[in-house]
Structures are given as C-alpha cells and as structure tokens.
Amino acid sequence: MNLRASQFKANARIAAQDTGLRSKVKKATGTALTKRKQTVDELPEWESLRQQGHDIRKEVVDNIDRYLRSFTDAARLNGAIVHHANEHNDATKIIYDIIRRVSANSVVKSKSMITEELHLNRMLEENGIRVIETDLGEYIIQLAGETPSHITAPALHKSKEDIARLFQEKLNISYTDDPAVLTAVVRKRLRDEFLNTRVGISGVNFACADTGTITIIENEANARLCTVLPEVHIAVMSIEKIIPSFDDLSLFLKLLSCSASGQRMTSYVSMINGPRSSHNPDGPRQLHVVILDGGRRQLAKHPAWKEALYCIRCGACLNVCPVYQSVGGHVYGSVYPGPIGSVLTPTLFDMKEAQDLPFASSLCGACTDICPVKIDLHHHLLWERREVVDRGYKSFTEKIAMAVWRWMMLSAGRVEFAGRLGWLIQKVFGKNIPAPGWTPRRRFPALARRSFRSIMKREKNNDG
C-alpha cells in the first residue's frame, strides 16, 4: 500500500474488506470507549469541564503570539534553553545539532506525535543516530518498521499474536503471546538503555505560559526515565501545546486522562520546571525545549479551522468514529488519523493531497460529541468539503452531475418526470440493474409507480 492521504480511497477500500483488521481495531477501540464512559459517567461536571476546556484553548489559539512569548520567558527563567522552529526542517536540524554537540550517538525517546510529524526518527537514523522508542506500543511499531495507527495507542492494529511473531523474529525469543511476558521482555531490554543513554527526547502534553512548566502524562514510566536520567533532555512541542496557567493543569489533566484512557489520572504526570539547578536537585543538566510552528500560526488566523488547534490529542474521536473503526489509522496517510486527522491534515498540511479526507465521514457527529474540548469536528468536515469544491479539485463529471441535479431540483415537474423514468427503467430492466457504488453489496429499493406528489394531487382534485 502507498500510504499517502491522496491514496485514501483505494487504501480504505482494501482496509474496509479486511475483517481481521476491523475486528482488532473494533476490539481495542471498544475497550477504550467502555472505560472512558465508566469514568465520565461518574463525573457530573463533565459537560462544564468540556466547555471550560474549549474556552481556554480558544483563548490560547486567539492570542498565540502573546502566550508563546510568555511561555518562552518563563521557561528560560527556569533555566531551559528554548528554540523556535518555523518549519519542520528547522526543528529536526535544531534537535540533531543538540545531539551532535554532546557527541551522543543514540537517544531514548518517549511517545510524541510531534516527532512523528517531523519524521524525526528517520532523519536522525539517516544521520547515524540510533533512536530507541521506549513506549511499549511505539517500541513494537519501531520493531515492525511501521508508523503508529492511533494517536495514543500506536500498535492498536496489532493482535497479541502479531506481536508474538514479531518478537520471535526480531528479538530471537521463543513464541509467546502472553502480554505480561512480552512486556517483561521489553522492560528488561530497555532498562540498560535508560541507564546509559545520554540524551532523552520527549513530547509535551501541556506547557504552562505563566510558570514555564512542561507537563508529560503517561502510564508506563518511560517518559519519566527519558526525562530524569539522561544528561540532556530535549522536549519537542508545537506552539498550540501552551495553556495559559499552571492553575489550568488540573482541568486539562482530567480532560485528557478521562478521554484518552478512561482514567481519572494517568499513573504518572511529570511537571518539569527546568534542568538541574539550585532549585532542581536532580535531572538532566540541559533542558532544551524545541517549539514548532509548522503552519500553525497561519491556521490560527482562520476563523473556523483554528479550532483544530484546540485538540489535546486524546484519541477519543478516533475510538468513537465508525469510519476509523472500519478501516484503522494507516489508510488516512497522515500522522493524524480519524476525525481530527481529517480536519487537520487538509488545513494544516495539503488540501489538494488530502482532498478525500473531509469526505471520508458519514457526518454522524459522534466525534464532536466526545471531544473533550468541544471541537465541532464533523461540521468542520462539511466546510472543508466546500473548500475542496471551491478550489476546483473535483472532477468535471461530478460538477456536471451536480448541475443536472440542481436543474432537476428547481422544478417539481422535472423531479416527477425523473421519478417516473426511474420506475419505468426498473419495470423494463428489473430491480437488479447495477448502480455503481451501491448495488455490489446492497440491493436497490423498488421505486414507487406513483409518487406521493401525484397521490396528493389526485386526493386534492377529488376533494375539490
């Protein structure tokens, strides 16, 4: 498969018929949704928390420059070295240079979507730096040479048998599909890497503009190991990760934990306030914070689509989306799959390349209902469809078809005529005439001989 957004249609067709994949994705997303629902149902204030979350994220995105300045100043006061990168290439170069400067040839890395967006691993590996992914899911994905298929559960598309075979082949261990044993294997292998690697790379979940605090949430403790043990910690984030205040953290930790994993709080939350110093007795000697713009400032100016920047990357919209459940994450051909990916990929990256994504939705709205910061996801897809049409990306045939439809719909007589014609065609050729896109796997309904309109007309005439 050529995993590009432009190939979505073809790839989704294959994936939708892969019942093995569908059952794996369905099982994993189903479990996640059940856990989330249990926790949220016990929080009567959930709706008001969502609104608060929405309002605060809006405030940040509307005033992104001010908050970025404030965060930068506060982080520097804490002793962090802050780097701003406009383009993706700038960010990877900054990161590479930091690693080079301390003469390291390997890095331990915790899960980070922004480094996926940067294709950081590929770039570092090409330059001779070994990247060790330490989140269990990411470790599995790296071992398989794949990309994550979900924002928070990267190996969601793999069964335990898939992973057992992968470990057997790549790690030379005897076959076992016991998740506990597989996990223990990884713990043992990575322990020494954590203790001996000099550079740790992490993402950032929330960056507080008032205190310069970098917050990372997780369950495994690999992010703690990556950010406490090495000599140098590089935290990579995009500009919209900022929240106004340290006081907002408890709200966002709750929204994110509940939505991502159905937990009230994840096992660990690291709130990092600078490198080792007089007030921070241990930890890395250098803390670098690399902040990527990558087209976000531009997107923040758009009156509607800026909402996509409110996202806190919980993955709930992926779990609840029936399209995602049917095809998994890879076919979206983007770092960000699912509903948020379909909103973000065309607007942040390339609308022409990703023009099919806004249409890859039945507009059921389950994503909007579950979003912890109330992004109007499915309505954005509608407006993005309009943009795709307005930019002229649609085929000539489709435009003509739409014009014919409009011409018909502007006159009741023409609609009536078309209905009768349809009935006649069915009458002459039978009910099973093929209609591409519909009939291969669904039967077409029988058309009525007389329309509701003509029945009503006759009724009226009889009355009169």
Next chain:
Amino acid sequence: MTDNLQSLFQLRIREMGGWCEIVESLESVCALLGKKYAFDKNEIVFSGRVTKLLNGSKLTGVDVESIHPGDRREILAHAMVGITTCDGLIAETGTAVLVNHPSEPRELSLLPERHIVVATDDQLYESLNACLSRIKESYLAGSMPSLTLVSGPSRTSDIEKTLVVGVHGPKEFGVVVIGT
C-alpha cells in the same frame, strides 16, 4: 471530612492498582513495612525526608543520602523498595504529589521495583487544583522545582488493551498514611 477524604483516597488508589494503609503511629509504619518487605537492608532505600519524618523510629533499609552519588543509580536500579514522602495526597484521583527535593531524588520513586509513599493525614487534599495552587504559591517565579504525580504502578495496555502492571517503572505503588 478527613475520614471521607481518606476513604475516597483509598478507593481511588485501589482503582488504579495501588494500595493505601492507614496507621496510627510512626512505629506502626516501620512495623508494617518491615513485615511487608523482608528484603536485605541494602535492597530497601528511603529518602532523607523519610528519615526525618520517622523521627528516630527504626525502618530497615538505607538512607539514599548515605549512598555515594556515583553509586546511587546502580543501587537504586537493583533496589526492591524505594520509600519517599510526598507533598500532597489527592483524594479525587488517588494521587501522591512529589516535589523534587535535595534529599529525595526522583530516581528513588522511579528505579526500584516498588515505590512506597509515607504521608500524614494532614496532607490530604480533596482536589488536585487545591494542592497545586498551594505548591505554586510557595515558590517565587523561576524557582519552583519539578513535580511528579504518581497515581499507581507503572502500567500499559498497549497489547490488545490488556492491562499489564510493571512496564518500565515500579510494579507496585503503595501509600502509608499516618493518621488518627
């Protein structure tokens, strides 16, 4: 109120796979931990803050401050139990809030097989927000140490959403609260 907070805290920490015992005296802390963890003295490491809190009561193990800094990581990586204090317990989430402290390095709650927190019942907060505000207020800008929130043992659901406890961090997380 404290009783309610205590039981809520106990409920939440159990939901996350941790445990919480409430004891009445410093001696009971030592007795409880002594009974629970029959390891070699060198396999149990506690922080200087724990030593101070226990105020002369005898706990089996070594104070992390007595270990040469060069050997510290190696010893902690092989320790069976790491014991720390904390700066707040959060009832609504079953969380212990740890502020980075000179006599309580972050490795101590991270590298050993188990992490135990010794706390007092006056450290209980209903909400995380209340605790974090208190901590923020007590530091000048640019001088707040790093914080770690711990709500359970290290865990993962990355393989078919099956819960496995003990991935990269402690396999056990427990809190002993000294209260009346």
Next chain:
Amino acid sequence: MTLLRILGCDPQYDPRQTCCGQPAFNAGYHTDARLVAEHFVEVFKDAEEIVSLSGSCATMVKVFYPQMELTGALSETVGGITSKTFEITDYIVNQLGVTDLGLTYTGRVAYHDSCHIMRELRIVDEPRKLLRSVKGIELIELDLADRCCGFGGLFATKFPDISVAMGEEKLESIQRAKVDLVVGCDNSCLMHLQGLADKRGVNLKTKHIIEFLGDLIK
C-alpha cells in the same frame, strides 16, 4: 396525512416542493445547495408550520440554512422557516403534546436512531415515547444504538466499502437484538440497512415510524 388529520391538523401538500438541498450541501457544492434551498424557502415561506418525515431534511433546514449565505429577501425569511420546521415525532410529541396514539401491535421492535435526528436535533426520546405507547409492543434497545449505520448520504456511494462495513456492524447489532422490525425516522438509513440485509439474505423488515403507526390505524 391520515395520522395528522386524526390528531386534528389540516396538513397541506405543496406540489411545487422538491428538495432541501442537502445532497449538494454535504458534497461541498454550496452554490447549488443554496439555489435549491432558496426554492424551498420560496415554496414554504407562507406555511404555518412545516413538518418533515425526514429528520435529515429537518436538520438541513433547522441547523444549516441559518449558516448558508442565502440571498436577498429570502435571507430574512429563513429565520422564520427554521423555527417553524419540525421533524414529525418532535412535532407530534412536543407541538401537539400527544404521546399516546392508542394503538396496538404485537412484536419485538427496535428503534434506529438516525445520527442527524439524534445529534443535530437532539431528538432521542420523542420517537421512543410514541412507540412505547403502542400496546403490546416490545421496544428493544440495540446494543449499538448510538452508532451510525453508515449511510451518510453521498458517503454511501463515495465510500461504498466503508459504508457497507459500518452497515454490517449495525446489522449484526440488529440481529443480536432478535427483533421482527426496525423502525426509524429517516428512510435513507432504513433503505441502506434494508438493501444490505436483502443482499445478504438476512430477514429484516424496516419501516418509517409514521408508516408503522399509520398502518396500525388502518
């Protein structure tokens, strides 16, 4: 019509009507949608109340018309149109205040929530109230009640494989519920599910709620 007359209304049918414009709107062709929407507004502007048998069309009028750039005098009319348009079960239960039609039916019936009705119009209880009032009915909740059936308008033909995959999930949920009949408020979802069931040889009957209730009157 019969049902509305029994409930004391005097329903009128304007034969000039065609479509609300949703197909083009959802396809991104907002200019085409707007022209058709303007035709709709023109036809219905003098109606006292507008009742729709399709929750999806009602959604188009109530939720999306106000967001469209209609032109001229019609842009002023649209507010009035929006507030006097109702999905039929919403109209019967909340406008007419009727929840018991005094009908009888024996059998296991499931109600299918169409997404537009459930999430855009937030109509969830109204159709259930009407169904539950039918004596002898056994109203079953599907285990995937809040899940989309995969129709989604043009989505069903643009991405037939995904649409069918989603429909299969829903169909399995319906089969697990062991019902004789699935009743809904939007014929398009029902047509999709019925077509899928027929092709797979699954014994499934679907009916629009008004057709179902109307048949009971006869």
